Amino acid sequence: MRQAERLSWALTALVVGTWLALVEVFWLPLRVGGVLVPVSVVVAVVGNLLLPAGALRWSGSRLVAVLPAVAWLVVALGAMVRRPEGDLVMTGGGATGVVNLAFLMIGVLAAAFSVGRVLAGPRRPAVSPQNARAPDPAGSGTGGAR
Structure with missing residues (x-):
């Protein structure tokens, strides 16, 4: 069961990283009133900072956590290559x-x-209902202050 769960998190991390990169690449020429708005730069920074940390938190795997950044890089580099149609x-x-x-x-x-x-x-x-527990109580446990 653990392998299937990790595989599903890996697929989710790849899909989210790829989707975010595609959206960012197509937002690059965004203009509002003729003025270039670099919203892609901001979204790239926020997404690339949050996605790996979130993937690690939810999957518990460092390999899965790296996947969104790799997907982002592949899409960004792929957008720089001229297609056969020009x-x-x-x-x-x-x-x-x-x-x-x-x-x-x-x-x-x-x-x-x-x-x-x-x-x-x-x-x-990984965060799941099976390994979620209440935080440890504060204090020395003896009932008296020291």
């Missing part, structure tokens, strides 16, 4: 190029920081 999602000129570069650099930095924190930190057990 389509290119991430272009490199003008203000859009600056936002694209900031998206890549800051997004990768946030993902690397989060993955490093997940891999270096103590292992946390």
Whole structure:
């Protein structure tokens, strides 16, 4: 049962990381009133910081926790490659190029920081009803103050 649960968390982490990266890539050229709005950069930082930590908390596996960052990187790098038809999602000129570069650099930095924190930190057990328990009571347990 544990392997099936871990596999489902791995699939969930991959799907969420891929979906978030796709949304961010297609938000890159977002303009409001003709002004470029770099919302993708902010979402990339927040997503890349929160997803690995959340995946570790829920799955209890460091390998599963790394998957959203890897999926994000694959999608971001894939958006820079020209397709055979000539389509290119991430272009490199003008203000859009600056936002694209900031998206890549800051997004990768946030993902690397989060993955490093997940891999270096103590292992946390997965949160589930079976291993959830009440917190330990405060105090010495003798009934008197010391």
